[in-house]
Amino acid sequence: MFKFAVWIIFAIVIVLLPQFFTSLLSVSILNQMAIAIVFALSYNMLLGQGGMLSFGHAVYFGLGGFMAVHALLGIEDGDYFFSVTLIPLVGGLFGLLAALFIGSFSTHKAGTVFAMISLGVGELIAASSLILVSFFGGEAGVSGDRTYGPTFFGYDFAQDIQVYYLAAAWMFIATLAMYLFTQTPAGRMANAVRDNPERAEFIGYSARRVRLISFVMSGFFAGIAGGLFAVNYEILTEQNLNAVTSGNVLLMAYIGGLGFFIGPIIGAVVLTLMNSVLSHYTTLWMLYLGIMFVLTVMFLPNGLTGFLMMHRTPWHLGKIRLLIKPYIVTSIPGAVFALSLVAMVEMAHSSEAEFVFLGASFNSSGIVSWGVLIAIALGSFIALRRSLPALREAWAQANAIDSGEQK
Amino acid sequence: MSLLQLQGLSKQFGDTKIIRDVNLEIQPGEKHAIIGPNGAGKSTLFHLISGRYHVSSGSILFKGTPIHNRSPFEITRLGLARSFQVTNIFPLLSVFENVRCALLWSMGYRYSFWQLLGKAQALNDRTEALLDEIGLHARRNLPAGELAYAEQRALELGIAIASGAEMILLDEPVAGMSHTEATNAVALIRKVTAGKTLIMVEHDMNIVFDMADRISVLVYGEIIASDIPSKIRGNPRVQEAYLGEVVPGGSDA
Numbered sequence: 001m002f003k004f005a006v007w008i009i010f011a012i013v014i015v016l017l018p019q020f021f022t023s024l025l026s027v028s029i030l031n032q033m034a035i036a037i038v039f040a041l042s043y044n045m046l047l048g049q050g051g052m053l054s055f056g057h058a059v060y061f062g063l064g065g066f067m068a069v070h071a072l073l074g075i076e077d078g079d080y081f082f083s084v085t086l087i088p089l090v091g092g093l094f095g096l097l098a099a100l101f102i103g104s105f106s107t108h109k110a111g112t113v114f115a116m117i118s119l120g121v122g123e124l125i126a127a128s129s130l131i132l133v134s135f136f137g138g139e140a141g142v143s144g145d146r147t148y149g150p151t152f153f154g155y156d157f158a159q160d161i162q163v164y165y166l167a168a169a170w171m172f173i174a175t176l177a178m179y180l181f182t183q184t185p186a187g188r189m190a191n192a193v194r195d196n197p198e199r200a201e202f203i204g205y206s207a208r209r210v211r212l213i214s215f216v217m218s219g220f221f222a223g224i225a226g227g228l229f230a231v232n233y234e235i236l237t238e239q240n241l242n243a244v245t246s247g248n249v250l251l252m253a254y255i256g257g258l259g260f261f262i263g264p265i266i267g268a269v270v271l272t273l274m275n276s277v278l279s280h281y282t283t284l285w286m287l288y289l290g291i292m293f294v295l296t297v298m299f300l301p302n303g304l305t306g307f308l309m310m311h312r313t314p315w316h317l318g319k320i321r322l323l324i325k326p327y328i329v330t331s332i333p334g335a336v337f338a339l340s341l342v343a344m345v346e347m348a349h350s351s352e353a354e355f356v357f358l359g360a361s362f363n364s365s366g367i368v369s370w371g372v373l374i375a376i377a378l379g380s381f382i383a384l385r386r387s388l389p390a391l392r393e394a395w396a397q398a399n400a401i402d403s404g405e406q407k
Numbered sequence: 408m409s410l411l412q413l414q415g416l417s418k419q420f421g422d423t424k425i426i427r428d429v430n431l432e433i434q435p436g437e438k439h440a441i442i443g444p445n446g447a448g449k450s451t452l453f454h455l456i457s458g459r460y461h462v463s464s465g466s467i468l469f470k471g472t473p474i475h476n477r478s479p480f481e482i483t484r485l486g487l488a489r490s491f492q493v494t495n496i497f498p499l500l501s502v503f504e505n506v507r508c509a510l511l512w513s514m515g516y517r518y519s520f521w522q523l524l525g526k527a528q529a530l531n532d533r534t535e536a537l538l539d540e541i542g543l544h545a546r547r548n549l550p551a552g553e554l555a556y557a558e559q560r561a562l563e564l565g566i567a568i569a570s571g572a573e574m575i576l577l578d579e580p581v582a583g584m585s586h587t588e589a590t591n592a593v594a595l596i597r598k599v600t601a602g603k604t605l606i607m608v609e610h611d612m613n614i615v616f617d618m619a620d621r622i623s624v625l626v627y628g629e630i631i632a633s634d635i636p637s638k639i640r641g642n643p644r645v646q647e648a649y650l651g652e653v654v655p656g657g658s659d660a
Contacts, residue, residue, distance in 0.1 A: 185511050186520040188500075192508045195497040201479040202457065202489060204512030204570060213518055 007176065014168045018161055025276075027160045033272045034167035035228045038174045040252040040264035042221035047250070048258035049182060050214040051194030052107070053115045056122025057222055057249050062241020063098045063125070064091030064223025066136060068230035072144030083152045088170045088227030095223015096216055103215035108208055110197065119243075126242040141237030144230065157231070167228050174224050179261055181217060190214040251289065255296050257303025266304050284349060288342075314398035326387070326394040333383035340377040347373070408471065410435045410574055410604050411456070411487075416465035416475075418448075418455055418628075425451045427628040428465070435573070438605045440619035442612070444648060448628040449608040450492060453576050456606075457489045458482040469574070484512060488572035492579045492608075494559045496566065498552030502543050505551045505562055507534040509569035540599060541565040557588040561595060568599050575600055577607040581614060593618065616640070624648065 017030055039061055046052040068091040074080045106117040129136035136142065146157045155162045181187045189210045193200045197207035230236055239245065248271070256267020271289070278285035300307050314320045343357045347364045355364040362369040409432040418426040425448045433439050441449050454460040456467055458479040467475040474482050497505050507530065514530050516522065524530070538544045541561045546554060551562055560580065567575055580596055581589040593614055596605075609615050615622060616636045623633040626648045632639060639645055 180523065181520055183523050183525060184520045185516040185522060185524065186518045188504065188508060188524060189511065189518070191500055191504070192497045195499050196495065198459075198479075199491075199495045199497065199566070200508075202483055202495075203509045203566060204480050204483040205518075206478065206480050209518060213520065217520070 010175075011172060014172060017168075018164055024160065027164055029272060029276045031160060031164050031167050031232045032276065033269055034164070034171040035225050035232060036249075036252060036268035036272045037265050038171050038228065039222055039225035039249050040256065040268040041175060041178050041261075042218045042225060043249045044253045044258060044261075044264040045178065045181070045190070045214050045218040045221070047253060048260075048263065049187070049194065050190040050211060050218075051110050052118075052211060052215065053111075054118040054246070055115060055243065055250070056118040056120075056125070056246050057218075058241045058243070058245035059102070059122050059125045060095040060099055060219040060222035061226040061229070061245065061249075062129070062236065063226070064095035065226030065230045065236045065240055066129075066142060067091055067094035067223075068227035069142045069144045069234070069236050070135075072146055072148070072230060072234070073142075075149040076145055081149065083150050084146050084148075084157055084231060085152045085166055087146075087231050088224045091227025091230060092220045092224035095226060096220040098223075099216045099219020100212075103212045103219070107211035107215050110194070110207075110211065122241075122243055122246055126238060129238045129241060136238065137236075139238065141235050141240075143235040146231050146234055160232075163232050167232060170224060170228055174221055175265070178217075178221055182261060186210065186213050251293050255293060255303055257305030257307075257309075259302050260305040260309065263303050263305040270304065282346060284345065287345070317398070317401070319398040322394050322398045326391040330384065330387040330391050333380040333387060336380035337377060337384055340373050340380060344370075344373050344377070409433055410437075410470060411606075412466075412468040413456070414466045414468070416452075416455060416467065417463045418451055418460060419463045425628050426455065426463075429625075429628070429630055431623060431630060431633065433574070433604060433606060435604055436602070438600075438618055438620045439607070440615045440622045441606065441608050441625055442610075442615055442622060443625035447625045449625055450578055451628075452625065453489060453578050453606075453608060457487065457576060483570060483572070486570075486573045487576070488567045488570050488574070489576035490563050490567040490578060490580060492582060494556075494563050496551045496559060496562055499550055501548050502551050502554065502562060503534060503538065503547040506537050506541075506565050506569055507531070509566040510534060510537070513570040537565055537569055541595065557584055557592070560584065560588075560592060564592075564596065564599065568603075572603070574604040574606070577605065577609075579608055579610065581609065581611060589614070 014034075018027060021027065021030060039057075042060075043054070043057050046054050046057065068087045071080065071087055071090045072084070075082065075084070102121055106114055106121065130138060146163070152166075155165075157163055157166065189200065189205050190213070192203075193205070193207045193210045200207050200210065226236075226240070229240065252267035252271045253264040254267070255271065256265065257263030274285065274289060274292075278288065282288075296303060302309070311320060311323075314323060339358070343362070346357060347355045347362055347369070350364045353364060355362045355369075362373070411431075411433040413429050413431040416426055416429040417424065429452065441452065443449055451460065455462050455475070458474065458477055458481070462475045465475070466473055469482070469485055469487055472485065474485065474487070497508065500508065507524065510530060510533055511517075514533070516527070516530070535544070538547055541564060543554075543558060543561060543565070546558060551559065554562060564577070564580060567577070577596065581592045584592060589611065597618070607615075607618070619636055621634065622636055622639045623630050624639065624642075624645050625631075631644050631648065632642045634642070
């Protein structure tokens with residue numbers, strides 16, 4: 001019943017979060033996180049669990065979102081009479097229908113064929129969204145108002161905090177449903193088809209059908225995320241179904257870790273935070289995000305979650321403390337090195353003569369300023385390199401089953 | 408009635424004829440071995456029967472139903488399962504999940520996304536029992552890709568028999584094994600295929616003559632002899648083929 005406890009704790013955490021983060025900005029970030037978590041988890045149904053690399057997942061998010069905005073408009077006009085709380089379901093059903101149609105031809109093969117079709121369909125939908133003005137609203141997009149319709153136990157969703165509880169509830173339900181899907185025959189066969197589509201056929205399953213089921217499910221949950229987006233922002237534009245959004249969800253899932261159910265959740269939280277916090281401080285945050293992605297692909301193929309999970313063995317062996325000191329010894333020069341690089345990048349980017357970074361003042365065209373930063377970078381890099389052998393040694397020891405035989 | 412009938416079966420890739428007019432009948436319960444030199448088309452024959460390849464001409468009947476040019480999954484559902492010469496498992500899934508996935512269809516779960524595997528008591532019991540049978544119970548939680556070679560072969564066999572198929576095709580089940588491993592594998596094959604119809608391709612003649620009720624010799628895509636082991640041993644054409652004398656595979660163009 002450990003798993004049951006995890007879900008209870010998860011529910012308690014999402015209920016309590018707004019008690020600690022009360023500012024308007026933090027509530028808005030929490031709402032973004034809830035949406036991003038659902039979207040990233042739905043993406044991982046394809047890539048992590050089904051082995052389908054999609055470059056066009058924003059299509060289902062966006063189409064679900066646009067439909068949801070139209071539903072909001074319908075409520076406003078009095079065409080429909082239902083609570084705004086059900087709007088994400090409208091998005092989900094439309095995402096499901098879109099995925100059913102597109103999946104019927106795109107899931108024949110995984111691999112490159114699937115990836116190329118997803119890219120093509122993504123571009124096609126994004127391009128036509130600017131042309132089909134009546135549904136997509138052209139460049140301005142479509143906006144609605146979430147405060148119409150019957151209130152939900154007194155909630156009219158005029159305030160962001162009310163939207164948070166709506167989004168959090170849907171996020172919890174969607175996360176639970178997506179987790180349970182991984183525990184069903186269709187969900188498990190998605191893993192089997194990812195590993196070896198040919199053998200799956202020889203145990204009685206059509207690889208295509210298995211992929212299509214995952215694809216449709218994934219479209220459904222992406223549509224729910226789009227519906228939540230519609231309720232939260234009350235506007236959808238072409239940006240919500242173009243390649244940037246598709247790329248973003250790929251980054252979230254990948255940086256979080258594809259091989260773990262919780263991976264995309266961590267990725268969504270971290271990237272949403274970076275997105276909101278970092279973009280406050282620097283216009284170059286996309287650059288840092290890109291570097292982070294490249295570093296993850298190179299050094300942490302299982303993402304942040306994979307990195308955390310690497311510590312399971314030392315933890316069970318009770319040797320995690322062996323790693324504390326080497327981690328500190330490595331991370332100090334590592335952080336200094338990274339920050340000195342950031343300082344140089346920002347200084348080169350800065351248009352003003354005086355450049356202030358972490359309280360230190362630099363002359364952005366002065367040789368001395370550059371010299372100091374380069375010296376710091378070089379020095380910290382050498383220190384970082386020197387600290388690595390001790391870290392490797394400690395890592396080997398922490399993972400050794402029998403500490404007595406270690407040299 | 409024979410369980411499997413191959414009638415005038417041919418397969419060609421471009422102009423190259425790999426299988427030429429093969430006729431073969433397998434009776435229920437029979438243990439049938441197909442032998443022949445390298446490149447004779449033994450694996451191709453298996454791929455035709457199991458649906459991996461489409462046939463060029465001729466027909467394949469399983470329980471009287473034509474199965475040629477059907478998808479592998481349709482053929483599997485009819486009760487004809489196979490193993491592979493090169494190990495063909497689900498490497499990232501645990502050993503337990505490999506076996507459980509192989510059981511799913513035959514136990515009626517189909518594409519269900521509304522039932523939880525954790526609650527499927529009968530399915531999980533069958534999985535455990537099968538793991539016991541193939542001797543991999545201690546390895547149940549390991550990713551299948553991390554098993555030793557002989558263990559992967561045992562899992563390969565386990566996946567093939569899991570569906571409860573009446574007929575099983577085994578493609579070189581002991582290839583690449585040490586003598587001890589091969590002896591164990593043969594004992595395992597005997598145990599798990601008891602009462603089932605078996606067709607196997609195998610190079611180890613001791614195993615073939617020990618296990619098979621009947622043997623077919625495939626040379627250059629043609630069956631040159633199909634008989635009980637003692638008659639195959641004395642057949643001059645077979646001896647010729649195995650002594651390395653080139654036997655022209657017939658005169659069809």
